Amino acid sequence: MSAHHCETDVLIVGAGPVGLSLAMDLRYRGVDFLLAEAGDGTVAHPKVSTIGPRSMELFRRWGVAEKIRDAGWPGDHPLDAAWVTRVGGHELFRLALGTADSRSLPEHTPESNQICPAHWLTPLLMREVGVHPEGPVRTECTLEDFSQCEDGVLAVLREGLDGKPLLVRARYLVACDGSSSQVRKACGIDAPARHESRLFRNILFRAPKLRDQLGERNALVHFLMLSATLRFPMRAVDGCELYNLVVGADGGAGAEMDALSLVSQAIALPTPVEVLSDSPWRLTHRVADRFRQGRVFLVGDAAHTLSLSGGFGMSTGICGAADLGWKLAAELAGWAGSALLDSYEQERRPVALASLEEANGNLLRTVRRPLSPQLHQESAAGERARAEMSRHLAESDLRREFDAPQVHFGAQYRSPIVQVDPAAPAGGDQPWRQSAAPGSRAPHAWLRGGVSTLDLFGPDFVMLCRTEPERRWQLEHAFAQRGVPLTTAVCPAPAVTRVYERAHVLVRPDGHVAWWGDELPRDLGWLADKVRGAGAGG
Structure with missing residues (x-):
């Protein structure tokens, strides 16, 4: 059987939310890519449903934030977390978080987190990117083999069970193929476990009358306090009738009982229930030893797997895609320095490690909380x-x-392409506050009706200035000489001045700060080389 051939700049393997986010960033930057997805694009059992606020800021940039908000989550459903003996039983504590309609925006972002379960989000993003033959996404397309050479990657894909092989020559391959990544293993990259693994069951069920029955006791998440097996969350999936129950399954009732009995134990009210799926999964806490092997990069769960507690996993992957996307675009456009692509691992691996520890801390609070049998006595x-x-x-x-916010927004990159200011406050300050210190995500401030400072950042570097810079021509010439795209934005508004702190702040194409100062550097060519990964030291 003869093979088809095609060429592309970037081959992405895996069309989950992270792979699709990288595709959207590359499309935004005009990079040619092909996305291979082994499945058919549907999600049978949605496990993740909360999109973090930093990810929503990126979706805002890529033009889909409004579509995500309108995907179907009811605006009047509580976003609260409630700790209960059973759902509909005794409520012990409630964290009131409002509803999508009633909550106010935080001061530090133009985008709140959003509820959009994976069976809504993945098809939405796939339609946005486009499925073959109209678009670059190829479903039911499996990576069979790949090899690297000096100037690219040669991959063998197979479309369908009996389809012809497709030979793809790409400049780069990005693995977004999940926690058991075939690509990571083929590269010989280890991802050692960092904490004890745990076995769980995700039980997806339909309870069409439960929302009405609960009334004011509805919540986005109910943390059960019933037993070691049923001490994990029951989550509203679509805000209407779908729910997901997480059950500890390392032994005892969680491993032995049927799904319907477990759901019946979790809910105190008599209500019709239809179990739709019962999926065992093992939680592992892993960060790959390396995120790059030559022309192959690991992103998302292929690079790191976190506890679901806190909802940091998908967001960590999406932010990693945004970090890598502009760097690949720079390399392909010819203006990247030799250190730029290596900075992806240098910046994102510490974030993955910190997020893993934060998520595990959240899990341990739940697991270690003592449950007295008297809680259930009348x-x-x-x-x-x-x-x-x-x-x-x-x-x-x-x-x-x-x-x-310290997790979603607090990453402060340390890498050769960031001119770190030793006098600036370090990341992780408590209580967290926005900062324009180099390495930080550039702060949000409102400029005029509905326009955020974040809306200024995207395809180019942006020099944000308090006033018109005296050496603007020299600045733009230094960047243009090296092919580095740069725009200058003058923002004298007091709200901007307050959060940006310095007269000049250079923001990268991913929205992180590369440099700041009250005066432009004497050697502007040095600055351009530094931030594109061609400079030596500071």
């Missing part, structure tokens, strides 16, 4: 036990799992 002893647990929960740092 007696004076039961009332005392519930009151004591309510006090314990109120005094715990529960909000950190659901409102974590």
